[in-house]
Amino acid sequence: MSLKLTEGMRDTLAQWLDHERALKSASENTITAYGHDVSGWLSFLAEHEGGGFGPAAIARVRLSDMRSWMAHERGRGVAPRSLARALSAVKTFTRWLAERDGFDATAILATRSPKFQKKLPRPLSPDAAKEMLSTVELQDEEPWIAARNVAVVTLLYGCGLRISEALSLTGSDVPLGEVIRIVGKGNKERIVPVLPAARQAVAEYVRLCPYDLLPETPLFRGARGGALNPRLISKVTEAARMQLGLPSSVTPHAMRHSFATHLLNAGGDLRAIQELLGHASLSTTQAYTAVDNARLLQVYEAAHPRAK
Structure with missing residues (x-):
């Protein structure tokens, strides 16, 4: 769909992305995802109205317009999860614009997100995680590359x-100490403990790496x-999990899921794990860890003052 947006609308979108x-x-x-999602929405509205579409026109968007957009997106095969993400970006943009320009954005902000079934994380069992680390090492005949792969995956898990x-x-x-300072999403810093196995894996990679690992250059x-x-x-x-006959859900990110789940199952505190993972919300951490309701109840009873 061609963009039939006024120059003012394009400038406004750019200002919001900069914000x-x-x-x-x-x-x-x-930022790229936001720009794509909101541009698509604005393009639809421009086509829907049949003309140029500037910032002032957003104040005229009705709930029926929003429903038409969502129906159009579903009609071209956009999945509910992706549509929910796009709607979230649209609402964030509209809320910012309404505060800036002083108009009522209720019709847009009240639009209900499509329902979809959230995919639960599928962590590996502790034994499978160990097998993954061993099998990753076998995926390359060059010793330093094999050591590099093990070091990276060990840091994930x-x-x-x-x-x-x-x-x-x-x-x-390097050399890694007992903790490392990580700058994660949103430029948020956190301190993460480093297990001896991870320190050893990275040290072995550094020992074998044929390139000069200067302070300002990438480690891996x-x-x-x-x-x-x-x-x-x-x-x-992927190659390692296929060798082991593990499901396609076993990705590098699944190693991080496994870290969180195994730590919680071993008695780790949910809030401490939240800090280790760099999650802004405790609910994100809870959804991230594959634990049954009985285990969550144990954590609750151990932590909640009224449960004691």
């Missing part, structure tokens, strides 16, 4: 890092010496 980037510290991936966080480490971070390197592409770790993980 999200600067004041809310949104990642570039999030042993420290609960996102793959982007593991690959953001630089030469200045590709075969030609550049920064390691996260897709390579995904491929290695």
Whole structure:
């Protein structure tokens, strides 16, 4: 669909994206997704009205217009989860614009999100996680690359890092100490303990790596010496899980799920795990960990003052 937006609307959208980037510290991936989702919505409204669509026109959007947009998106095959994400971006943009320009945005903000079944995380069992680490090492004949793969996956499982966080480490971070300082989503810093197994795995990689790991350069390197592409770790993980006969849900991110779940099942405190994972909300951590209701009740009874 062609963009039939006025220059003013395009400027307004750019201003909002700058706002999200600067004041809310949104990642570039999030900014790109926001821009795509809101641009698509604005394009539909421009086509719907049959003419140029400027910022003032948003104040005239009715609930029926929103329903037409959502029906259009479903009609072209957009999944409920993706549509819910787009609607969330639209509401965030509209709320910002309504506060700036002083209009009533109730029709847009009151639009109900489509229902969808949330996918529960599928962590590995402790034994499967150990087997994954062993099998990852076998996916490359070059010793230093094999050691690199093990080091990265060990950081995901042993420290609960996102793959982007593991690959953001630089030469200045080695040798790893008992804790590392991680800058995660929203530029939020957290301190993460490092298990001896993770320190040893990284140290072995550093020992074998043929490239100079200077303080300002990426710690994990590709075969030609550049920064390691996260897709390579995904491929290695995929090959290892296929060898082990594990389901397709076993991804690098599943190692982080497994870290959280195994820690909670071992008696870890939910709020402490929230801090380790860098989650802004405790509800996110609870959804992130695959524990049964009985285990959650135990955590509740142990932590809640009225349960004692």
